[in-house]
Amino acid sequence: MSETPAERPVGDLSREQAAAELDALAGEIAAHDSAYHQDDAPLVDDAEYDALRRRNDAIEAHFPDLIRPNSPSRRVGAPAAAGFAKVAHTIPMLSLGNAFDEADVREFHARIRRFLGLTEAEPVVLVGEPKIDGLSVSVRYEEGKFTLGATRGDGLEGENVTANLRTVASLPETLKGKAPDVLEARGEVYMQRNDFAALNRRQEAAGRKVFANPRNAAAGGLRQLDPSVTAGRPLKIFLYAPGELRTPIAETHWDFLDRLRDWGFPINPLARRLEGADACLEFYRDIEGRRAELPYDIDGIVYKVDRLDWQERLGFVSRAPRWAIAHKFPAERAETVVREITVQVGRTGTLTPVARLEPVTVGGVVVSRATLHNEDEIARKNVRAGDSVVVQRAGDVIPQVVSVVVGKRPDVSEPFKFPELCPQCGSRVAREEGEVARRCTGGLICPAQAVERLKHFVSRDAFDIEGLGAKHIKAFRKDGLIASPADIFRLHEKSGDIETRQGWGSKSVENLIAAIRQRATIGLDRFIYALGIRQVGQATARLLAKHYGSLADWRRSMAAAQDPESEAYRDLVDIDGIGPSVAGDILAFFAEAHNRDVLEDLVTLLTVGDFAVPAATLSPLAGKTVVFTGTLENMSRGEAKARAEALGAKVAGSVSKKTDYVVVGADAGSKARKAAELGVAVLDESGWAEIIGGGG
Numbered sequence: 001m002s003e004t005p006a007e008r009p010v011g012d013l014s015r016e017q018a019a020a021e022l023d024a025l026a027g028e029i030a031a032h033d034s035a036y037h038q039d040d041a042p043l044v045d046d047a048e049y050d051a052l053r054r055r056n057d058a059i060e061a062h063f064p065d066l067i068r069p070n071s072p073s074r075r076v077g078a079p080a081a082a083g084f085a086k087v088a089h090t091i092p093m094l095s096l097g098n099a100f101d102e103a104d105v106r107e108f109h110a111r112i113r114r115f116l117g118l119t120e121a122e123p124v125v126l127v128g129e130p131k132i133d134g135l136s137v138s139v140r141y142e143e144g145k146f147t148l149g150a151t152r153g154d155g156l157e158g159e160n161v162t163a164n165l166r167t168v169a170s171l172p173e174t175l176k177g178k179a180p181d182v183l184e185a186r187g188e189v190y191m192q193r194n195d196f197a198a199l200n201r202r203q204e205a206a207g208r209k210v211f212a213n214p215r216n217a218a219a220g221g222l223r224q225l226d227p228s229v230t231a232g233r234p235l236k237i238f239l240y241a242p243g244e245l246r247t248p249i250a251e252t253h254w255d256f257l258d259r260l261r262d263w264g265f266p267i268n269p270l271a272r273r274l275e276g277a278d279a280c281l282e283f284y285r286d287i288e289g290r291r292a293e294l295p296y297d298i299d300g301i302v303y304k305v306d307r308l309d310w311q312e313r314l315g316f317v318s319r320a321p322r323w324a325i326a327h328k329f330p331a332e333r334a335e336t337v338v339r340e341i342t343v344q345v346g347r348t349g350t351l352t353p354v355a356r357l358e359p360v361t362v363g364g365v366v367v368s369r370a371t372l373h374n375e376d377e378i379a380r381k382n383v384r385a386g387d388s389v390v391v392q393r394a395g396d397v398i399p400q401v402v403s404v405v406v407g408k409r410p411d412v413s414e415p416f417k418f419p420e421l422c423p424q425c426g427s428r429v430a431r432e433e434g435e436v437a438r439r440c441t442g443g444l445i446c447p448a449q450a451v452e453r454l455k456h457f458v459s460r461d462a463f464d465i466e467g468l469g470a471k472h473i474k475a476f477r478k479d480g481l482i483a484s485p486a487d488i489f490r491l492h493e494k495s496g497d498i499e500t501r502q503g504w505g506s507k508s509v510e511n512l513i514a515a516i517r518q519r520a521t522i523g524l525d526r527f528i529y530a531l532g533i534r535q536v537g538q539a540t541a542r543l544l545a546k547h548y549g550s551l552a553d554w555r556r557s558m559a560a561a562q563d564p565e566s567e568a569y570r571d572l573v574d575i576d577g578i579g580p581s582v583a584g585d586i587l588a589f590f591a592e593a594h595n596r597d598v599l600e601d602l603v604t605l606l607t608v609g610d611f612a613v614p615a616a617t618l619s620p621l622a623g624k625t626v627v628f629t630g631t632l633e634n635m636s637r638g639e640a641k642a643r644a645e646a647l648g649a650k651v652a653g654s655v656s657k658k659t660d661y662v663v664v665g666a667d668a669g670s671k672a673r674k675a676a677e678l679g680v681a682v683l684d685e686s687g688w689a690e691i692i693g694g695g696g
């Protein structure tokens with residue numbers, strides 16, 4: 001294409017061109033709306049989004065008879081901002097690790113065998129279930145009556161959607177037969193494809209928002225504040241996992257599903273018991289072949305260890321169980337044309353090249369941009385503006401450019417040149433030794449980085465400030481109302497200024513200030529995550545919070561750990577899940593005076609709660625540091641470590657004065673000697689078994 005429609009003045013468009021462009025814009029804007037409102041994951045920045053809407057309005061002004069009933073101009077923007085009550089999950093709602101190919105599935109099996117120390121002869125039985133592409137919820141029944149339903153949220157805290165779940169016809173209000181006093185189960189709310197199509201037809205006829213795919217429609221339905229609106233959205237549910245149970249109700253997952261079925265819950269009829277990796281793979285291929293015939297969308301297969309006692313022994317790694325895995329179906333693909341390649345600046349200054357595409361539908365979603373990852377990727381794939389490319393998307397992952405259709409390359413095209421200067425602030429762009437990413441060196445003088453950091457700071461899994469969205473952050477920063485994160489907690493001093501801004505009134509400002517005040521008390525893990533340190537996501541933030549307990553301790557320790565010879569440094573890299581690379585980024589954050597100032601400023605305005613050690617506080621190992629050495633006979637090293645951590649201990653790799661116990665197996669070497677030197681308590685395997693409660 002010689003000229004992209006977006007560049008053509010509206011007055012020069014023919015009727016056909018105008019109609020075609022309105023069509024494309026409607027699809028594109030709808031996809032952005034759903035990404036923003038349903039998934040809380042915008043695909044474009046606000047300026048870009050606004051430009052699309054302005055273009056739509058301009059074309060409509062010229063061709064009023066082409067205005068579509070579902071035109072973006074007729075749809076109202078955001079859903080109500082006020083929220084649902086929060087629900088803390090007694091048992092966290094976890095996610096799953098992924099397997100993408102046969103080798104991953106075999107490794108999953110091998111890992112289970114190693115962890116449990118099984119002999120070759122002992123079979124591992126799993127249950128395979130379709131992975132439903134919907135949203136997970138937790139439902140609670142007391143004395144057989146449905147009492148509480150919640151969304152997953154961040155896994156620890158979700159939203160109370162009880163009233164909405166009562167509109168899901170297949171979810172029983174009262175359980176059949178004799179059910180336990182308290183029964184909590186987890187499952188997936190979804191919408192069937194035919195119901196989705198009918199819903200969109202109704203929406204379109206009524207001039208309302210159409211949904212990009214059944215998952216978004218289900219999510220939108222469940223998150224309605226008015227349950228009568230949810231009732232008009234035909235939602236369904238499958239149950240597939242236990243939540244809080246006061247009494248054990250089965251010995252295997254298979255029997256657990258049976259019991260749920262007897263009590264009247266919908267259970268996916270395609271679930272099968274499978275013995276070994278080959279049977280799993282065969283099941284996967286079978287379901288994949290029938291995928292198109294199923295009435296609902298699935299995005300893979302979940303395999304779960306059948307024996308619940310094994311599930312318990314296997315436990316969890318950070319936020320996913322060791323006893324289950326999601327084997328994903330291959331990503332959906334489509335071909336389109338790259339309009340141009342632009343470069344985006346992220347929160348930590350990383351420059352990410354992005355392909356701007358002719359909008360194309362991939363697996364039910366309109367895609368207009370795809371990530372090109374980094375400089376090396378562009379060179380490797382040799383992607384150029386004007387190229388025809390194959391794009392793919394899998395689940396919620398950002399669409400990617402897979403390959404170039406070389407035969408379709410235009411006669412004249414040029415390889416992409418990576419900018420030497422940051423497109424946002426003009427600072428020099430650096431590429432560190434051994435890294436693929438190029439980074440803007442502008443730090444906080446770079447507006448893109450500053451805005452992205454602030455957006456991250458208030459985002460859902462961080463400070464979660466209701467009513468302070470990306471748009472406001474950007475506008476407030478531009479107009480000097482906020483510069484650093486701490487300024488958010490001083491916004492009440494500027495209430496007057498905000499009130500006079502377009503779109504604000506005294507009530508909305510009052511709500512915003514109240515929402516901010518409410519978040520001035522925050523847990524340590526969320527606080528750490530909110531800081532946006534490179535490589536410190538939610539899981540790592542939790543590890544740090546758990547390890548250091550309080551903000552004061554963490555800050556002190558990070559100051560001390562600047563010296564790589566220090567014990568504080570060793571302590572940091574010894575945390576399971578934090579290696580030298582992550583530690584390096586954390587310490588780099590603390591090495592910057594500017595960051596320390598921001599922290600200092602924040603602590604004067606906020607109350608950061610100490611990390612509450614869950615449940616295990618009464619265990620004899622709570623807060624203790626344990627080192628394992630040598631070969632244990634009755635438990636693999638992995639299992640021993642997992643048990644210790646579940647009981648609230650920290651497991652370290654080396655012995656120091658801070659070590660409380662060294663557990664010594666056969667052929668132990670220097671660590672046992674060092675323990676003796678330092679006078680640390682040494683346990684043999686039976687002593688260890690006694691501490692963790694017989695078993696082992």
Ligand code: IVH
Nearest residue numbers: 094095096129130131132136188240241302
């Ligand atoms: S089991 C602790 N089973 O997939 C394990 N999850 O990627 C709990 N999902 O958050 C999950 N179908 O929302 C399980 N048959 C199934 C599932 C399923 C869909 C979703 C669920 C979970 C996500 C993880």
